[in-house]
Amino acid sequence: RKEVEQDPGPFNVPEGATVAFNCTYSNSASQSFFWYRQDCRKEPKLLMSVYSSGNEDGRFTAQLNRASQYISLLIRDSKLSDSATYLCVVTLHNTDKLIFGTGTRLQVFP
């Protein structure tokens, strides 16, 4: 079983749509959770951290369910510029080691 599992997509959605990505992780000792965004042929960049209480940053909402070992990212009112690959990332307790999913590709069309 992969340590971090994501649906690779692609998700093709029109501008203005709401889209949700899911991610599951296998190690219950995972401590910190993130969504990174990677544009084509560019480096990954942090989109947002994910907290147990859930958190929102503008059009983006992240949720964490520790019991189910499940993380989600919701994007509302999609923009063309949201087109990218979204990487689910976890770290283990007290380590600097990031464990990446393969990413979910999003394509927003006009």
Next chain:
Amino acid sequence: ETGVTQTPRHLVMGMTNKKSLKCEQHLGHNAMYWYKQSAKKPLELMFVYSLEERVENNSVPSRFSPECPNSSHLFLHLHTLQPEDSALYLCASSVAGGGETQYFGPGTRLLVL
């Protein structure tokens, strides 16, 4: 953005060559990382340096040799690589201590012929 820089950005090398990748961070971090990104695979952590000491070596073949002379610089020395080593090599840095945000450089796209 110039927080983490990497050189060269592109590299083509033969299997008998020796080359080095360089990474420099200007963020005052004290942990640095090398990752490999191949097509259709998740980013793979190769090495972690925390406070200039190597704390993680993820079963990477010895043809990859990291060097961290100080907290701002990280090198990856390459020798006798194989074609399957062709990939994007990403450097990252962070504050050491677990669970901190990592900031990535633009990567070196390596092709081994």
